[in-house]
Amino acid sequence: MFENLEILRQAQAMAAHAGARQSSIAQNIANADTPGYRPTDLAPFAEAYREAGADEGLRRTRGGHFGGEELRAAVAERFARLIPGATSPNGNGVSVEAEMMRGAEVLQQHELALSIYQNALGVLRTSLGRQR
Amino acid sequence: MSDIAKTLALSASGMQAQAARLRHVSENIANADTPGYHRKLVSFGEVVEGGRHTGKVETGPVALDRSELARIYDPSHPLADESGHYDGSNVDLVVEIADAREAQRSYEANLRMFDQARQMQSALIELLRR
Numbered sequence: 178m179f180e181n182l183e184i185l186r187q188a189q190a191m192a193a194h195a196g197a198r199q200s201s202i203a204q205n206i207a208n209a210d211t212p213g214y215r216p217t218d219l220a221p222f223a224e225a226y227r228e229a230g231a232d233e234g235l236r237r238t239r240g241g242h243f244g245g246e247e248l249r250a251a252v253a254e255r256f257a258r259l260i261p262g263a264t265s266p267n268g269n270g271v272s273v274e275a276e277m278m279r280g281a282e283v284l285q286q287h288e289l290a291l292s293i294y295q296n297a298l299g300v301l302r303t304s305l306g307r308q309r
Numbered sequence: 310m311s312d313i314a315k316t317l318a319l320s321a322s323g324m325q326a327q328a329a330r331l332r333h334v335s336e337n338i339a340n341a342d343t344p345g346y347h348r349k350l351v352s353f354g355e356v357v358e359g360g361r362h363t364g365k366v367e368t369g370p371v372a373l374d375r376s377e378l379a380r381i382y383d384p385s386h387p388l389a390d391e392s393g394h395y396d397g398s399n400v401d402l403v404v405e406i407a408d409a410r411e412a413q414r415s416y417e418a419n420l421r422m423f424d425q426a427r428q429m430q431s432a433l434i435e436l437l438r439r
Binding site: 192195196197199202203204206207208210211212214273277283284287288291294 | 311312313315316319320322323326327330352353354355364365366411414415418419421422423425426428429432433436
């Protein structure tokens, strides 16, 4: 019953998106000195959620929601994109500063999603007559 | 593997690679005065497991810098030839220190990402505890 609440579902998708994006940032930073490496990033959450909502990819809460390894890989693959920009002489395109900026954004998004989730649960608890 | 666990593994591989690079820099600096020493270089590459790109990074095989050795004039040196010169090393301390600093900065960047993933995970666990 509760997992079908739109707000909880959206908060869950938002936190999962932040996790996936954090993973791509970590990959870029780990490869900041790898010759020929091109950095990737995920589409912003709003875009990914809208697109995935059309074919029930991200919004689905049933069994496979972000659970299955395959689905996760498919979602990551689908929304991953190369970051355009200048490359250094060895063909590496990672800008550590830009990655740090993205890292801060991701942390904020994740915290926001968790706060929304927590608050929604608080409202539910209050309606059940329990202490928050 | 969850995204956060994957993030931790990726950052750890980055730190490991940078640490290996720093180790070679310190070897070069330690041998800056060793006659005939060629400076060691490490390259980075992406880890491929079973034909799939994992995104992790690893250090490649060690290569030796083929540039010419420094000719040092010291007639009293046991290795000196008729002209009084001997081959020193081709280590340039300034280059090594710059490289060490760069490795340190990259290590810190990886560490920050590791810490951030850890923070996200503990925030999630905190949610469960309430």
